[in-house]
Amino acid sequence: MPEQLRVLVDELLREQNGGRVVLVRKPLPEGVGPEFARLSSVRCATLAWLPKGQTAQEYLASQGIDTALEIQVRNSGLKGNGGVNPSLALCAEVRTSLVRVRDWRELASVPLKYQSQKHKFTQWAAEDARLFREEIERCNKTVSEEIVRQLIFKRAPSPSPHANGLNLAVSEHQPAK
Numbered sequence: 778m779p780e781q782l783r784v785l786v787d788e789l790l791r792e793q794n795g796g797r798v799v800l801v802r803k804p805l806p807e808g809v810g811p812e813f814a815r816l817s818s819v820r821c822a823t824l825a826w827l828p829k830g831q832t833a834q835e836y837l838a839s840q841g842i843d844t845a846l847e848i849q850v851r852n853s854g855l856k857g858n859g860g861v862n863p864s865l866a867l868c869a870e871v872r873t874s875l876v877r878v879r880d881w882r883e884l885a886s887v888p889l890k891y892q893s894q895k896h897k898f899t900q901w902a903a904e905d906a907r908l909f910r911e912e913i914e915r916c917n918k919t920v921s922e923e924i925v926r927q928l929i930f931k932r933a934p935s936p937s938p939h940a941n942g943l944n945l946a947v948s949e950h951q952p953a954k
Contacts, residue, residue: 843879866894
């Protein structure tokens with residue numbers, strides 16, 4: 778879910794901001810091979826691995842990023858009220874933060890919650906989990922649109938006249954401060 782959400786937010790921002798948005802280039806640990814970089818858990822944009830001795834703030838600044846958009850997906854999954862064979866809804870909590878890199882000041886933050894219609898587990902699993910996969914796509918689309926609407930168009934700071942535009946980076950995990 779986080780990788781698809783990151784891609785959708787990136788696409789929406791690029792459409793609206795004419796190329797002023799960049800995705801952070803993900804640093805990888807030294808000595809890892811190309812097979813490691815292709816793992817789905819590794820491909821997700823995260824600043825979990827940074828060059829030795831470098832903070833997330835320093836790394837982003839070295840990449841020319843002045844403002845970072847961080848997306849954290851929490852508590853996602855099928856949830857119900859308990860009992861025997863309960864109806865379950867796809868739920869996700871997403872926290873987005875817009876942070877100025879030079880001083881790590883949070884410029885805006887919006888918590889978002891998503892909850893789908895409820896279905897029995899067997900319905901979610903039927904046809905190779907078609908309903909579940911479709912709902913994840915719907916969740917990502919809805920949340921990405923709301924992120925762009927809430928953070929970027931309502932609350933984003935105006936770039937200074939001397940700046941080359943607002944550069945945004947998207948990351949799944951909270952960078953070290």
